[in-house]
Amino acid sequence: MKAHLLFEDRDFDFSAQPGPFDEDLVTDLGLGILLRTMAQGDRFVLDVSRRVLLRSLTDPAQVLYRQAVLRDCIAQEEMVRELYALVVGALEDKRGLFWGMRSGSPQTNLHGALMQLEAFVVRLRALRRLAEDHFGKVRSAGFQTLFKSLARDLDDEYLGTMSRHLKQLGFRDGVLLSARLDRDNSGIDYVLRSPAKRRTAWRERLGIAPRTSYSFTISPRDEAGANELSNLTGRGLNHVANAAAQAADHIESYFTMLRAELAFYMGCLNLRSALLRRGAPLVFPVPEPSNPARFSCAGLRDAALVLEGAARVVGNDVDADGRPLVVVTGANSGGKSTFLRSVGLAQVMTQCGMEVCASGYRSSLHSALFTHFGREEDESMRSGRLDDELNRMSAIIDATRRHALVLFNESFSGTNEREGSEIGRQIVQALLEREVTVFFVTHQFDFAEGFRTSRPSTTRFLRAERAADGRPSYKLVVGDPLPTSFAADVYRRLGGFDGPRSPHAGNRSSDAAPVFDAEGSA
Amino acid sequence: MEGAQHDGTPAFGLLGPPDRAVTFHDERDHAADLRLDRIVSAITRDQDDPEELEALYFRRTSDVETLRYRHEVFRDLDDAAVWDALVRFGASIREVRSHLFQARAMRVVRQRQGWTLDAAAIYCSAVRELATALGELRLGSRGLVGFRRYLSGYAASEEFERLDAETAACKAALAGISYCVDIDGGRVTVTRSGGEPDYSEEIESFFERFRQGAVRSYLVGYRVWPGMTHIGEQILDLVVRLYPEELGLLARWFSVHHEGFVDPGVHRFFRELQFYVSYRSLLDPLSAAGLQFCYPQVDVSSKEELAEDTFDLALADTLVSAGAKVVTNDYRLGPDERLFVVSGPNQGGKTTFARTFGQLHHLAALGVPVPGRRVRLFLCDRIFTHFSREEDLSRLAGKLESDLLEMQATLRSATPASVVVMNEVFSSTSLEDNRFLSTEVLRRLLELGCLGVCVTFVEELASLASPVVSMVSTVVPDDPARRTFKVVRAPANGLAYALALARKHRVTYAQILERIP
Incomplete structure (x- = not known):
């Protein structure tokens, strides 16, 4: 029995080890707030x-x-x-029936397993009822298959037989084991035999057939002997106790699996209502094959930024179909990183079946997604920084296959521009030749300009723009890289180091907090 | 006990031609400096007769004939089919030995008989299997061909055939026994079993539809003790009454064969085989890690040497088991070249190079495969080593004196056929003194014409005379954390920091194209 809500043909592997880049993705793309919103406090x-x-x-x-x-x-x-509540309830029943299985004997394991199985039978009946009641209302292959299999696998006959087995597993009349001689002539291969009628043949009882049965009885005071018999019984019950306990585990893991597959969709529902409440657009993205590289979006927003409650989240429209390299240049704080993150988030959400935060989104599915973001906290150790960046790059290369997507944010700035550009150029060039899609946010003009001259028609250049008043619009436009950075502007707008914004600079008593515009236009 | 008792088959020997008189050098003074002690203990640790085996690894010879004889055996073992057959045989004999040990400890007679019978069954099938396997295999070595002739004689002997047949008959009879135990309270009934259905299977298949992949096992582990409880004995007694013929047969088998069924020749082969198997077992993980071994071309006259992709065997063993990469080195000594002077940055593999050189000369004289893709070596008479030991630095004066005394002794004993390995010797003296003393030593070694390595920071020594070859260790200049461990003839050249770093991380254009298929 399977709960194939995530894959048509297989279980989702929830026990898979986290990938080596998971942490980077979570940090770089701001997945944390997305996940917290999905969970609404439910850790599972x-x-x-x-x-x-x-x-x-x-x-x-x-x-x-x-x-x-x-x-x-x-x-x-x-x-x-x-449905989710029913499944959670079944798992809570099980938790209530605590018994210490680890150190148990087969006899105690069997007893515990029987108690669990009896509780599960009740929940399984309820599950089947729910499936029958709602079968007509679902449209997706996932739910239809699930409900069909519940009705088929949990029919009355099966549930009845289960109750009968549970009774028989009590073994009121002792156990019958078969055995063979080991190489040292002690007993081995104890196998529990069906407790059929054990009767001696009449010919034998009359003494006219060879005797096939001998008995002995241990003395009631023979404790060691009684222990040994219980030991033997244990060996015989070992497999059936194992089978019963595993059956309880399997049913539990069926419920767990069902819960897990449902949990993802519960998360999607929670996220959906949070985003809609904040007025963000939601759309089911159009997934495209990995080759040729396609990417276009309309009104794409950074979902994490929306959830953080940012006042004005700007949507971006980009068409990069047939352009596997997107280079973003332009003003600092102009929305470059936000755009990059919105692409990464939307891509992750697309590639797991979710809606994305945009009014339109169509993209190739990539073989893998990597982020290589400059880590600013390392600024103090400049000498080690490039080493660290290249080390992370190398790890990414190890995992990169054709048709992957790599998002770079101010990478290779741990050295001077000439060297950093050269390293970046070599890496990106090689990735493109291996059909990897690259989004690269950079302020290194040398690097960006190199690609403008070498591959203008297969690269999309975007620029963070400013409005006429000099403030960043946070909206990206198509535009070639410009040799100047806007850091000087920002610096000037903030009033320089001697400006009035500095809390300790103090003596310009006049207007308390000058509006940026005033300074900018001065 | 050489096995000539079977149809007059000739004697065999796995370690050298059976009829050849050979001189062995048995000395271990250089063992610790070259880490040979570690290699040998890694080799012998898990073997059956470690001391006997250890002695073999310190018995060097310059007898080219004996070395070739051993190379032949190793080459046969390179054939996976030969190797598998012999390893399987070794494992079986080991099992036979432990079964017989177990049998002697048994109190219940039928248990002792059972263990002994089982040992004999394993022994017979091991002998048969090996005889068949060797008969079908293409063997090139005189050692294994000789043993094959011996073994086929033994396997066809009347003595073996009788043991084999009687053992098999007895085993088959016992295997046919199957009985049931009915436990109801304190009453136990034993019957011949009559095909009742397996109830566990029934339950397992009923719950099959809930299966969700692997779950933990609730099987309780029952330890099997070699002895027997009184309940076990009582049940066995009842089984004997149910199956009197089968157990009677076992008693008769035991009274005839006891435990003396192992042929002395077969047993000697098993012991000599350890030399090859144990060494190969050391090499296998290293080969799997991509390191290469070869049969060195050995010579007692020419001192021209060559080694490609060679390495320190002790270090490689440690590195590979830690999952680390091993760096290999090449060297070459031309017809008139005698001494390596190794200088360059510290921690760059200089000492390792010196050790490697010494190890090669030791290993080559054992007749085993040596580290390297291609190796040609001079077979030396003795190996002298002088390694500075840091713990001695507290007694500087005493140290210099003992260094000098040791060096004197070496210079007196060394012959033109010797190998001398010196690592930072005299490093506790001043540079000036070091240069003077080292020059004196090297001059004498050059006069003698022996082979050697001298690791030193006194770079001038490298240009002392034409038989001296200068080698230099290299590290990535801007990244001392990562050493290359390469020791080469030419100095490393500096590269721009950033691109060198990119190359180090294998993220240059060309490297990435190579890494992403």
């Missing part, structure tokens, strides 16, 4: 959502499968929440 939902988000799908059909399930969840929200 948080954990599941994190795992699902970080295991990207690469096949458009898989993405569409999840999108369909998510559409059902949106349409039948109440049913989904009821």
